[in-house]
Amino acid sequence: MQQARQWCITLHSEQCSKEQLDDFRRWLKSDPEHTRSFRQAETLWRKAAYCQTLTETPSLQPADNLTTTHSRRHHHLWGKWLSAVGGLVALSACFLLLLLPINYSQPADPVHFRTSVGEVKDFTLGDGSVVTLGADSELVTWIDARQRHARLIKGDGLFRIQPRPELPFELRVQQANIEVLGTVFDIQQQGRSVQVAVEEGKVRVNYQHHSSNLTASQRLNVDAELGIGAAKPLELAQFANWRQRRFVFHDVAIEDILTTLNRYLQQPVRLSTPGLGSERLSLAFRLEQLEQVLDSLQSGHDIHWRRTPSGEYELFR
Known part of the structure; x- marks a missing residue:
């Protein structure tokens, strides 16, 4: 104040x-x-x-x-x-x-929720809503009888929000604001891009004076440079699939792909060739298939890999 x-x-x-x-x-x-x-x-x-x-x-x-x-x-x-x-x-x-x-x-006292590398965990919020945080993720909430605010500082989150028509739940992710009354939706961050997917109910996504409404079985991307993308159909089989360590990347920079994967890997993947991280790929795989994916990059994109003495993965060209 x-x-x-x-x-x-x-x-x-x-x-x-x-x-x-x-x-x-x-x-x-x-x-x-x-x-x-x-x-x-x-x-x-x-x-x-x-x-x-x-x-x-x-x-x-x-x-x-x-x-x-x-x-x-x-x-x-x-x-x-x-x-x-x-x-x-x-x-x-x-x-x-x-x-x-x-x-x-006076605002409600902030409550922090965190997960460690490789950890996926459920948390119950002050209003009874339940959030599943992905690995190495962080959420802070301000919830009391007059307000329901939250901020996803980093990582992924699956939100099951208790319906309260008189008091919307407001979530901030990067520069996007998401407003819901009661629904089930998923947030995935990939670099400066945020994907919002809705399984049940409705959400409203606001970004830089533009907004879009999503209903069940829809998704959209909010990009720092491109703004709010168009709503697209969502395959429910892919909804919040990071919970099963399954990942889908559509035209995403390699450095952003690795940032996501390294939150789930005990032995991270590093880049040793300058400029390689800006190249963009489309991939879909389970985490246990990582080495198979790296082999396909070697044959299809001339991107090589090796294990270091410490056990980390290293990509180079």
Whole structure:
């Protein structure tokens, strides 16, 4: 709230620079609570602006031209006194609004959920929803009687959200916001791309002033450069298949493929040839077929592999 109030002061000043505006946008997007706090601070700011107009109350004027000079002077001084007192009371009330703690706006305490490399685990959230996190994944939630917010910091997640029509569940993944009332959906992150797939119910995906609605058996990609892609049919046999260590990559950079796989592998795959990671591949396989896949890369893409003395996999050309 202190940061939000400071941003209100900065944004309403006449000296707010473009750089400060960019900083504000980044701050606003970095955490769902920042948006809530800023809305509350902005509301109080507007109340303060409204109170400020009370100081502009004109002095009381004589009722008619028959008022004596003494009476006019008396009314004029009385009006100025009332205006000044009214202004001071109004400003004092506004400052109290800005300075007093706002109990109802205090966010819920964040709760962190994490998995280690190779670990897939179920977690029950504060509202009874259940999340399955993929390997080496991290989720933070803010859940209480007034809000249901979460952020998938890294990795994959299968969300089974308890239906509460009066209180949507809001999930942030990279720069995308996902809103649901109650549904089952899957999130997979591949580099700067996020895939959203829905098994049951409906979700709304928002990204940079654009949005798309998904229903059961649909999926879409949100790309940092391309934005929200079109909704496509989802084969339910492939829904959240990372739970069985099965992976499907469509035109994905090798470095992003390895980032995903290495969260599930105790012996990671590394690149030793510069520039190789930017090449794009389409692959579908189970994790236990890794060496077969590497053999196919060697024959079909001239990408070789070997095991290092420490047991890691190394790709080179």
